[in-house]
Amino acid sequence: MVEGTFARSTATQLEQAPPTSARRCYDILKVSPTASSEEILKAWRKQVASLLIPLAIGIGDLDALEVINMAYEVLSDPQRRLRYDEGEEPRDLYDYTYGDGAVGGHSIPRRHRRTRDIVRDLSLPLEDFYLGRPSAISITRDVICTECHGAGGEDSTIQPCSACKTEGTTVTVRDRQRVHLICRVCSGAGLLPIMRKQCPKCKGNKVIPTSVVLRVRVEKGMKNPKRFTFCGEGNQSPGVNTGDVVVIVEHDPHPIFERLDDDLYMTVEIDLLTSLVGGTIAIRHLDNRVLSFALAGGEVTKSGVLKIIRNKGMPKHRNTGFGDLFVRFLVKFPVDIDDRSVQLLKDALGSTKLSSTIEEGDQIEEVALTEPDGVQEVPECNHQ
DSSP states (O other), rough: OOOHHHHHHHHHHHSSSSOOOHHHHHHHTTOOTTHHHHHHHHHHHHHHHHHHHHHHHHOOOOHHHHHHHHHHHHHHHHHHHHHHHTTTHHHHHHHSSSSSSTTTTTOOOOOOBOOOOOEEEEEEEEHHHHHOOOOOOEEEEEOOOOTTTOOEEEEEEEEEEETTTTTTTEEEEEETTTEEEEOOTTTTSSSEEEEEEOOOTTTTSSEEEEEEEEEEEEEETTTSSSSEEEEEEEETTTTSBBBOEEEEEEEEEEEEEEEEEEEEEEEEEEEEHHHOOOEEEEEOOTTTOOOEEOOTTTSSOOOOOEEEEEOOOOOTSSSSSSSOOOEEEEEEOOOOOOHHHHHHHHHHHOOOOTTTTTTTTTOOOOOOOOOOOOOOOOOOOOOO
16 A cells, blocks of 8 residues: 555656656657767767758758757767766756657757847947937848748758768867767758759848948936847847847047046146146036136145035936036146246245255265156155
8 A cells, every 4th residue: 555655656746747867868869878979979860860851941840959969969978978867957958858849759848049139339428428319320130031031042952061071060089089069060960951043132141131220319327338228120030039239338438537427537737836826727518518616825736636526427317416526636847947936936935955864964975866768667655
């Protein structure tokens, strides 16, 4: 009684569970788990050959061919086969072997195949991100030929694959062992379908390159970079879904402003006199406005000091308000000063003092400074 209950329970579990990893690839190729490499290769070629003619005339099952190739890739590699026999699950094959249809006794999903997405970069000036402007980009995409409707021509036939010499595989060496890899040109079929009478419009390519213009709307304060996805606008191909076009919009480096999120940074160069006694500074913003501000007299503006102009940065995307504008000042010193100006500076600032490193009783040797020959890298000195 116990044995019967156990047997029924186990049978129920097996019906609900998928086939074990240790059998699926062997079942697909219809070989024993103890099959040799030669037997696996022979079985794979037999399976591919059974799909060849339907594929050549355009009614074949590409999903079935892909499953067969996946199973062969696992079992033809000694190391992958060993890991597989020990229970390692090939996830891509597992995802492929449940659904509608069947190969080797296992079901295959009708995947929604699609072409690879087209990805393009679009660089725009920072002003567009500040003001918000429409823009456009021209791309070239494959469109199914309207003359042959993607058939490529008439009177289909097959020809030997020149890449693998009809073998369906190419040979490489891994870990000092010869390994057969599926031919990438014919997908393991060993033969390639051709049209005896090519379509005069697409020249047998089934698709025609076509230029299209896609429009994007750059909004005020939009983040950088920004991805725009045009669903179903990618390359067309017979029998598969159309991929997308992805346009990555970003702004070029600006000669004056540097953007960090909603804030802007800039450097303003002032002369020595302005840094000492103050003055009025004017800067032109991204919308062509002129911002004017004053450096107060009596307060020395040091080189490298950072000031903030509130609410004059980038507009906040889909929000009210603005970021801040950070202004860093760089003091430009005069190349030379005439004798009269030197005396006036001494009267205003006081006489120069000797270096504090000189102590009473030190022996002092006067030396001359000259210009170095060429450009030399000088290490920074942090001593005061």
